[in-house]
Amino acid sequence: MAELTVVGKSVTRVDAGEKVTGEAIYGYDLILPNMLYGKVVFSPRPHAKIKRIDTEKARRLPGVHAVITAKDAPWTHGESIKDKPFLAQGKVRYIGEPVAAVAAEDEDTAQAAAKLIEVEYEDLTAYLDPEEACRPGAMPIHEDFPSYKKMEFVVTSPEMPNVCEHFKLRTGEVEKGFRESDFVFEERYSVPIIQHAAMEPHSSHAQVDPESGRVTIWVANDAPFRALHEISEALGLPKEKIRFINPLQGGGFGSKGGLKVEPIAVALAYHTGGRPVRVKFNREESFISTLTRHEAVIYIKSGVKKDGSIRARQVTIFWGAGAYAEKSPTVCIRGSLPAPGPYRIPHVKVDGYAVYTNKPVAGSFRGYGIPQGAWACEQHTDELASRLGMDPLEFRLKNVYVEGDTSYWGEKLHAVGLKETLIKAAEAIEWGKRDEGIKGSRVGKGLACIQKPTRSPTTSQAGVTVNNKGEVTVLAGTVEIGQGCNTILSQIAAEELKVPIEKVCMHSLDTDFIPFDASTTSSRSTYHMGNAVRRAAIDAREKIALMAAPMLEAKKEDLAFSDGKIYLKDHPEMSLAIGEVIRRKLGPATLLRGDGAYTYEIAKDLDLETGHSDHASAFYMYATQAAEVIVDEETGRVRILRMSAAHDLGKAINPLNCVAQIEGGLAMGIGSALHEHLVVDNQGKVRNPSFLDYHLVTSLDLPKMIPIIVECAEPEGPYGAKGLGEPGLAPTPAAIGNAVANALGVRIHDLPLTPERVYWAIQKGKTKAA
Amino acid sequence: MKKKIEITLNGKKTSLEVPAHRLLLDLLRDEIGLTGTKEGCGTGDCGACTVMLNGKPVNSCLILSGELNGVDIITIEGLKIGPEFHPVQKTFVQDGGAQCGYCTPGMLMMAKALLDENPNPTEEEIRFALSGNLCRCTGYAKIIQAVQDAAAEIRQRRTAQT
Numbered sequence: 001m002a003e004l005t006v007v008g009k010s011v012t013r014v015d016a017g018e019k020v021t022g023e024a025i026y027g028y029d030l031i032l033p034n035m036l037y038g039k040v041v042f043s044p045r046p047h048a049k050i051k052r053i054d055t056e057k058a059r060r061l062p063g064v065h066a067v068i069t070a071k072d073a074p075w076t077h078g079e080s081i082k083d084k085p086f087l088a089q090g091k092v093r094y095i096g097e098p099v100a101a102v103a104a105e106d107e108d109t110a111q112a113a114a115k116l117i118e119v120e121y122e123d124l125t126a127y128l129d130p131e132e133a134c135r136p137g138a139m140p141i142h143e144d145f146p147s148y149k150k151m152e153f154v155v156t157s158p159e160m161p162n163v164c165e166h167f168k169l170r171t172g173e174v175e176k177g178f179r180e181s182d183f184v185f186e187e188r189y190s191v192p193i194i195q196h197a198a199m200e201p202h203s204s205h206a207q208v209d210p211e212s213g214r215v216t217i218w219v220a221n222d223a224p225f226r227a228l229h230e231i232s233e234a235l236g237l238p239k240e241k242i243r244f245i246n247p248l249q250g251g252g253f254g255s256k257g258g259l260k261v262e263p264i265a266v267a268l269a270y271h272t273g274g275r276p277v278r279v280k281f282n283r284e285e286s287f288i289s290t291l292t293r294h295e296a297v298i299y300i301k302s303g304v305k306k307d308g309s310i311r312a313r314q315v316t317i318f319w320g321a322g323a324y325a326e327k328s329p330t331v332c333i334r335g336s337l338p339a340p341g342p343y344r345i346p347h348v349k350v351d352g353y354a355v356y357t358n359k360p361v362a363g364s365f366r367g368y369g370i371p372q373g374a375w376a377c378e379q380h381t382d383e384l385a386s387r388l389g390m391d392p393l394e395f396r397l398k399n400v401y402v403e404g405d406t407s408y409w410g411e412k413l414h415a416v417g418l419k420e421t422l423i424k425a426a427e428a429i430e431w432g433k434r435d436e437g438i439k440g441s442r443v444g445k446g447l448a449c450i451q452k453p454t455r456s457p458t459t460s461q462a463g464v465t466v467n468n469k470g471e472v473t474v475l476a477g478t479v480e481i482g483q484g485c486n487t488i489l490s491q492i493a494a495e496e497l498k499v500p501i502e503k504v505c506m507h508s509l510d511t512d513f514i515p516f517d518a519s520t521t522s523s524r525s526t527y528h529m530g531n532a533v534r535r536a537a538i539d540a541r542e543k544i545a546l547m548a549a550p551m552l553e554a555k556k557e558d559l560a561f562s563d564g565k566i567y568l569k570d571h572p573e574m575s576l577a578i579g580e581v582i583r584r585k586l587g588p589a590t591l592l593r594g595d596g597a598y599t600y601e602i603a604k605d606l607d608l609e610t611g612h613s614d615h616a617s618a619f620y621m622y623a624t625q626a627a628e629v630i631v632d633e634e635t636g637r638v639r640i641l642r643m644s645a646a647h648d649l650g651k652a653i654n655p656l657n658c659v660a661q662i663e664g665g666l667a668m669g670i671g672s673a674l675h676e677h678l679v680v681d682n683q684g685k686v687r688n689p690s691f692l693d694y695h696l697v698t699s700l701d702l703p704k705m706i707p708i709i710v711e712c713a714e715p716e717g718p719y720g721a722k723g724l725g726e727p728g729l730a731p732t733p734a735a736i737g738n739a740v741a742n743a744l745g746v747r748i749h750d751l752p753l754t755p756e757r758v759y760w761a762i763q764k765g766k767t768k769a770a
Numbered sequence: 771m772k773k774k775i776e777i778t779l780n781g782k783k784t785s786l787e788v789p790a791h792r793l794l795l796d797l798l799r800d801e802i803g804l805t806g807t808k809e810g811c812g813t814g815d816c817g818a819c820t821v822m823l824n825g826k827p828v829n830s831c832l833i834l835s836g837e838l839n840g841v842d843i844i845t846i847e848g849l850k851i852g853p854e855f856h857p858v859q860k861t862f863v864q865d866g867g868a869q870c871g872y873c874t875p876g877m878l879m880m881a882k883a884l885l886d887e888n889p890n891p892t893e894e895e896i897r898f899a900l901s902g903n904l905c906r907c908t909g910y911a912k913i914i915q916a917v918q919d920a921a922a923e924i925r926q927r928r929t930a931q932t
Contacts, residue, residue, distance in 0.1 A: 016863040019871030020855065020878060022806015022846035029805035107800075199810050199818055199872040199906050250808070250872030251906050283811040482870025482907045660866045660912055667909030691815035691904060699897040699910040 007495045010656035027220030038279035039110035041100040043092035046358040046684025048121035057116040063109035066271035073267035077234040081325040082149040086263040093323035096288035126358040130320035133162040141356040165329035167352035169611030177312020177347030181303025189376035193678040200250020201286040206265035207276035220249035223257040223519030246509035254364035287689035293365035295320040298376035312347035322361040328354035335369015341377040342451035343399040348408040378448035378734030410612040417648030417712025421624040428644035446738025447626035448731035453617030455522040456603035461515035462532035465591040470579030477517030484657040496537035498561035523723030530718035535596025547585040619722040622648040629739040636759030646708035650722035662707035665728010671697040673733035775839040780848025790836030806846040817903030820876035827883035846875035857920040867916035869907035
């Protein structure tokens with residue numbers, strides 16, 4: 001490969017300037033001319049029939065333009081299962097479900113009107129525990145579930161009416177594997193609900209043109225093309241009649257895909273005579289009425305030989321889906337598949353159940369099910385090592401996937417940097433060295449590793465234009481959610497066209513003229529969109545070379561690009577600025593455009609009975625994190641002394657940005673390990689829907705972080721790149737849990753590791769010892 | 771109820787007729803159109819709406835418009851020094867202190883407030899000063915680095931001046 005000029009360099013983020021001056025406009029900032037203000041009435045009951053809704057008083061309030069209920073917006077949507085009404089239809093299924101909405105001249109009037117809407121409910125039995133909702137004989141939360149339209153991969157279970165997906169993996173004979181083992185061990189683990197808590201709350205603006213029927217939606221959505229598809233299906237409106245415009249997004253972490261506020265804004269916009277409507281959720285509403293991360297109960301049973309090889313593993317996971325399916329079927333599938341861990345195991349059986357409950361809706365969250373599985377699997381792995389008397393690092397090094405291994409779902413793996421991440425993460429915290437801790441406290445070390453697939457197959461398309469000044473514009477549907485895609489994609493375009501990065505700009509995102517992209521999810525953008533932008537830039541470059549060849553009286557093959565110019569390889573002084581080539585050939589007002597697309601075409605869906613696929617994912621990311629903790633024996637408080645994170649990301653297009661992603665993931669992982677928990681009480685009500693009570697990690701809560709980049713190149717990826725967005729938080733809680741167990745000699749199987757929980761574990765350990 | 775107030779906003783004297791019960795945050799964002807000040811919670815928990823009020827950092831979501839007569843307010847839009855970035859703006863760009871950028875304006879205002887008072891803060895002092903400003907993206911590492919670098923630049927400038 002020719003020497004890289006800008007790829008692999010820590011160039012400054014291209015969006016940093018507008019973000020430090022306040023000029024950047026986010027979805028929540030948007031003020032449209034003549035807009036109305038929306039407000040939503042949410043359900044106060046976890047599960048109830050709607051007996052009556054009285055909107056009369058609200059309608060009579062001066063300044064109110066629209067008051068709507070399900071009668072005015074009789075639509076449903078859902079990515080995998082069409083189960084979610086725009087506004088509650090006949091019954092409510094969780095506290096926080098939108099029931100009615102108003103649009104008014106100003107915020108105060110909208111709020112006053114919402115308060116005037118009277119709703120009468122008749123309570124039904126609420127299911128708050130996924131295992132209980134799963135039991136045969138449980139009353140269905142969705143009575144019409146069998147008749148809902150579902151994607152073909154959704155597997156349901158007639159005897160368990162609240163299961164909206166049952167994932168199965170069958171490899172070898174797990175019972176035989178247990179019989180062959182010297183030692184069999186079983187344990188239960190749990191992960192509570194947490195919330196994305198992106199700093200920008202959720203909002204959506206919408207307008208319906210009364211003449212053409214065209215719907216325009218302004219929203220910070222991380223998958224505008226998918227959202228457009230969902231709205232189109234729900235309304236029965238052709239896609240050409242719908243337009244998504246993406247302002248900047250103030251974080252998402254999975255919460256801002258799919259449809260949340262959008263359906264309400266659209267429904268209201270049908271009743272405002274063409275005026276645009278803004279619907280903003282405040283922080284509390286964003287906590288309870290958008291998305292959460294799945295709570296999970298995980299059972300793992302393993303059989304091992306005395307030599308430390310794992311013979312068999314059985315995993316059963318109950319994913320709490322909340323009241324609507326949203327992305328639960330695919331979280332269940334793609335979270336359950338790797339839950340047995342990145343290990344060579346001949347006999348594996350997995351059953352994952354996504355289960356409806358009467359709680360806030362769970363959906364995609366950075367890591368897509370991997371963090372929950374890793375919490376269980378990676379602690380379990382340490383428990384096995386401890387029973388075998390093996391060092392946890394040594395035990396993993398003996399069992400983890402290496403280059404050329406076949407995974408238990410039948411895929412031959414390549415570009416496996418897992419061992420390197422294990423060794424480097426361990427070294428970074430001086431793995432073999434033990435500290436005693438001061439009196440009254442104990443010190444321990446722990447590590448955990450993961451393998452993360454990406455959604456496959458998916459498509460990204462891109463355009464790259466060059467003007468007669470040699471300025472480059474990238475048209476890509478990847479959403480800048482803070483991860484730095486605009487910088488990465490600019491670097492790739494600059495690299496291929498050999499122009500200074502300052503000459504590259506990213507076009508704003510508008511589905512009317514930006515080429516298709518599947519989504520900004522699943523750590524897929526650098527690889528998929530990176531490939532598409534690279535191809536588009538190469539296409540543009542080839543076109544320029546073709547035009548320049550006669551101008552330079554040379555063959556196309558004899559030309560090369562550098563610093564915004566095209567020149568003769570043998571006579572570098574014979575050159576033309578690329579803008580000049582375009583001006584001469586196309587005239588002053590024309591842009592030259594290159595196009596590119598990428599799909600991982602050989603991807604195969606998982607078999608519905610066995611969970612097998614020989615090409616399940618375009619690439620796999622690997623990571624190991626290692627923690628050193630100190631635990632106060634008197635209070636149970638866990639403090640992390642240092643934490644390393646070694647991530648195999650293929651190739652760092654921008655090392656500084658990669659380090660920043662790893663640090664951000666770690667911080668989120670540490671929060672979920674030590675204190676984050678969206679508490680839903682026994683009445684189905686969220687008790688801590690504020691930053692203060694939820695406790696996001698602050699600048700005072702974090703330890704010394706040691707990010708480590710491992711580059712095990714993926715041949716199909718752009719310059720060898722895979723992805724990085726999600727894995728940062730996935731192994732974190734398990735690494736900390738293992739360190740705590742190492743410090744105390746007792747293990748905690750439930751997250752988060754609050755002082756109270758740790759304190760009682762210490763007391764239990766003392767009782768046992770006595 | 772509307773109330774007439776006179777304030778100095780980003781160095782300019784401004785007369786406004788404001789709904790007295792609305793928050794300073796809403797006044798800035800919805801009435802004046804300065805959306806650089808961000809709304810993260812509306813309850814004083816996250817610091818995204820931090821502005822300087824009479825030289826002190828405050829959560830603009832906890833202040834009523836009606837109380838503002840005669841005050842001096844600096845928002846993120848007024849942080850630049852002439853056409854130039856304030857040192858914290860420069861180092862946030864250079865060090866990668868902003869990811870999604872939504873907490874950034876509040877962070878910058880709080881960092882400015884800290885550095886105005888203490889141009890040589892320790893890492894602990896920076897962590898403490900920023901502990902009321904939440905960020906979900908960065909893990910704070912690059913933000914703290916940026917504040918340290920800005921402090922160094924401010925000290926250097928002062929030395930150069932004397």
